[in-house]
Structure formats: structure tokens, C-alpha cells
Amino acid sequence: MSAAVRAWARLVALAVAGTLALCGCDGDPVAPGTDAGSAASDSGSDTMDAARPDAGGPDADASLDASGVVTCTAGGVPGVCIDVADCTGDRAPTPGLCPGPTAIQCCTARPDAAARDAATADAGACDPAAMPTPNDGLVEEPGEGGCPAGMLRADTFCVDRFEASLSVVAADGSLSSWSPFHNPGTRRVRALSLRGAVPQGYVSGEQASAACLEAGKRLCTDPEWLRACQGPSAWTYPYGATRMPGVCNDARAVHPAVERFGTSDAWIWSRLGDACINQLPASLAPAGENAGCVTAEGALDMMGNLHEWTADPAGTFRGGFYVDTVLNGPGCLYRTTAHDVSHWDYSTGFRCCADFP
Numbered sequence: 001m002s003a004a005v006r007a008w009a010r011l012v013a014l015a016v017a018g019t020l021a022l023c024g025c026d027g028d029p030v031a032p033g034t035d036a037g038s039a040a041s042d043s044g045s046d047t048m049d050a051a052r053p054d055a056g057g058p059d060a061d062a063s064l065d066a067s068g069v070v071t072c073t074a075g076g077v078p079g080v081c082i083d084v085a086d087c088t089g090d091r092a093p094t095p096g097l098c099p100g101p102t103a104i105q106c107c108t109a110r111p112d113a114a115a116r117d118a119a120t121a122d123a124g125a126c127d128p129a130a131m132p133t134p135n136d137g138l139v140e141e142p143g144e145g146g147c148p149a150g151m152l153r154a155d156t157f158c159v160d161r162f163e164a165s166l167s168v169v170a171a172d173g174s175l176s177s178w179s180p181f182h183n184p185g186t187r188r189v190r191a192l193s194l195r196g197a198v199p200q201g202y203v204s205g206e207q208a209s210a211a212c213l214e215a216g217k218r219l220c221t222d223p224e225w226l227r228a229c230q231g232p233s234a235w236t237y238p239y240g241a242t243r244m245p246g247v248c249n250d251a252r253a254v255h256p257a258v259e260r261f262g263t264s265d266a267w268i269w270s271r272l273g274d275a276c277i278n279q280l281p282a283s284l285a286p287a288g289e290n291a292g293c294v295t296a297e298g299a300l301d302m303m304g305n306l307h308e309w310t311a312d313p314a315g316t317f318r319g320g321f322y323v324d325t326v327l328n329g330p331g332c333l334y335r336t337t338a339h340d341v342s343h344w345d346y347s348t349g350f351r352c353c354a355d356f357p
Contacts, residue, residue: 072097072106079108088265126276133177135165135197144298146357148216150193153356154228154297159220160351162287163199163301163308164191166211181275183207183344190214191352195288199301199349201278205309205317205341208350217352219311224353225318229303229332231296237331238295238302248293249285250304250325256283256346272345283322299351303331306349315340321347 070081074094081098087107097106141161145153152161167175169188178184180198184207191211203211209219220228235241238248245251256277261268278284288300295302302308304325307317319325320334328334 070098070104072108074106074108077108079106081105082107088263126279128275130275131179131182132279133179135180135194136177138165138192138194138197140193141195148354148357151217151352151354152298154224154295154299155232157224157356158217158354159224159228159299160191160193160217160353161299162193162195162197162351163306163349164208164211164351165194165197165287166190166200166203167192169214179275181278183273184211188214191217191350193287193351197287198278198284199287199306201284201306201346201349202273202275202344203309203348203350204344205315205348205350207344208309209311209341212350212352215352217354219309219350220353222310222312222316222318225302225308225310226332228297228299228353229295229319233296235296235331236333238293238299243330244292247290248301248304248325249290249322250293250320252282252323255323256280272347274346277346285322302351303334307336307347309341309348309350312337313341315343317348317350323347 072079072081074097079091079094081100081104083103084093084105084107085103087093087105091107091109093105093107095102095105098104140150143149143151143158144161145158147153147158150160150162151158165180166178166184166189168178168184169175169190175190178187178189178200180200181202183202183204189207189211191208191214205219212218229238230236231238233241237243255264257268257272257274258264259280260274260277261271285301285305287305290301290305293303293305294300302319304320305322306319307321308319309317315337317336317339318334319332320328325331325334328336
């Protein structure tokens, strides 16, 4: 046996041992919070100098670190030699760069994920724990048609002109802005209808109802919401009978959760409360920014932007959101009934109605 083959055989054995050390014999990670990429980082290594007999040439920069993990480089991106079944999420395997079975491949961050992460770092990464309050200083416009501030008349009732924002009500009754990217929890909050505000997502039906009541209003009933959206002519869309792409914020090309987390793996759907989703570019629009997305009587964004809770105690939100206004019905007829009123995620918002004075 040649020295090169003997060296390769030794490395294969160590590589297998390293893989087992990472994954365990049943595929479980060696320790909570430790993945292959972190286990292979910041450690000394001995560069492999043997050719792999079945590779037709030398491996590309595969090496053995001090813990027995085989590290590698693919396209200039550092990685680790592991089974392709474990190379998931933001990582992708590259064959031909690791010793051992063909299933052991160089696992690195996907190029698109690496580029996105670099761009995010350059621009300043979104901190999901931060509490920005972009609506500071905004005030409600006078009401129209005899309705309260921020509202207009639709048939026999009043409806908010804009999707709701929230303010926190202090013990003395004073108001302070709440971050529209966070669920308000048990705080006492009041609904406001503000032009140019970032509307409140991340809100449950129960919280939306309480915020409307705090403002002396209430959630719209389903018939009221439909009448406000469709207008006196019962249009399918707020602006008319025919869909006009791009008039409302209603068809984002990439799902924001996929963009935020860099993968379409199933685990991302349990992270829809992430505060950074609605802070992505080309996601949630300020209230009234899409001026053509207006009803016959002047309410804005009743199609797209955010789902809007209604007063249905079983849980209904309407109008679609900035990714989709088609799957559950077109435009004003879009209706979701899959969640109870305790549900919330980045896409759930609301507006209020009130009895005509």
C-alpha cells in the first residue's frame, strides 16, 4: 500500500470518527446549540497531503482539526465534512472535497445566504429585540362625514381610514407609541388611525378588539368590513371590479419568512413572530402609501398590506396581506378562518369601526 493511500485511509477513519462525534450514532447533535459549522471553527488543523484514490486528484483544502473534525473549503467558503443529510437550512453540500463515502461532502453556507448575510452585516443587521417606534409624533386627521378622528363614513357606520397603529396608555391616560413590530402582550393599548404610520402587525384578534374599545370604537363586523371594502357598488376590489396588479401592496415575490431566514425549511413557519420580518425592504408599507389602493369612500389598504381582524368571535381576518390576496378569495372577498382570536403573527393587523354618531 502506498504512503498516499495509507495516509488517505487514516484520514477516512478520522473523518468518520469526527462525523460520529458531531452527529452521534443516531444523528443527534453532540450538544445543544452546537452545529457542524461551529464545531469546526477556530481550531488548529493539520493539512491533508494525501490524494483520495477515487477522486481523480487532490481534495480541495480538506483538513483535520484538533477535535477530529474534517474541515474543508468550497468556493472560498469554509465548511465541514459531514453527511449530506445533515447539511440543511442555510448550508449546501459540495461533493468531491472530502474523504470517505460519497455521502460525506463539504457543507458550507449557501452562496446566496452568505451574500445576504454579508449585505445584512454591511447595512446593519436587524435586531429582533429592538423596539423601534417609527410612528412617534403622528396624529389622527379630523374625521369625515361626522365620524370621529381618523375615520370616515361608509354607509351607516364609521370605519378607520387607515390600518390601525397602537399607543400604550399610561396610568395617567397619557399615550406613548408602541413598536408596530412587536406583540403588545397584556399592555393597555389604544388603536389609532394614522396616515403614514407603520401599521400594527403581530396582534391577535383579542388584542385588536381591546385596542378598538380603548379608542371608543370596536372591531368591524364581517358585513361592515365587506361593505367598507367593496363600497356602494359591491366591487370585488377596493378600487373596482377588475384586479390591477401593483395598485395595492399585495404580491411580494419572495415570502418574507423565506428571505428573513434564508431557507424554506419547515422550521421557519414556527418563527412568524420574528420582529424583523416586517422590517424587510419591500414588505409592510406605511399606511396610505399605496394611494390607488383606496375604496370608493376613501379607506386605504383594505386589500393587502396586513390581514385585518373582524369581530367574528371564532376568528376571521380579511383582505389578504402583502404576499397574497388571491389564495383565500380575490381582493375584498379574501377571508381566512384558520385561526382563533388568540393567534397572531407578522401578517395580522386590524382597523376599527364605530356606530355613526
